[in-house]
Amino acid sequence: MQSIVHSEITILKKSKFQAHYVPLHHKSEIPEILNILQDDKNIRKSTHPHMYAYIVNSHIGDVGFSDCGESGAGSRMLTLLQNMKLENVMVIVTRWYGGTPLGSARFRIISGVVVEVLKKAKVI
Secondary structure: OOOOEEOOOEEEOOEEEEEEEEEOOOHHHHHHHHHHHHOOHHHHOOOEEEEEEEEEEHHHOEEEEEOOOOOOHHHHHHHHHHHOOOOOEEEEEEEEOOOOOOOOHHHHHHHHHHHHHHHHOOOO
């Protein structure tokens, strides 16, 4: 498996968000990717370690997401990837809850770190 690219950590009202990108060729790789991220002690301490979305082959519907307790996050990430017409990608966002509800602002941060990591990985 190729190495995982990480975004910078973005902070809003003490909540921290970080995106991770990895090329994905089959959804069977997902558990291994999540296990690698879980090996990071800081990610293990997060409240939402693995909000993710992936597209392997959009033409056959090989797409998916997980909210990891952050309702609506995964589907919004998937929509972002679909709008960019990306294939063979997986993005994961980790959130460390800071104690203050962020409302819909959390989705802007999640989308922002996803775009940042895709640029850093030279996918977009």
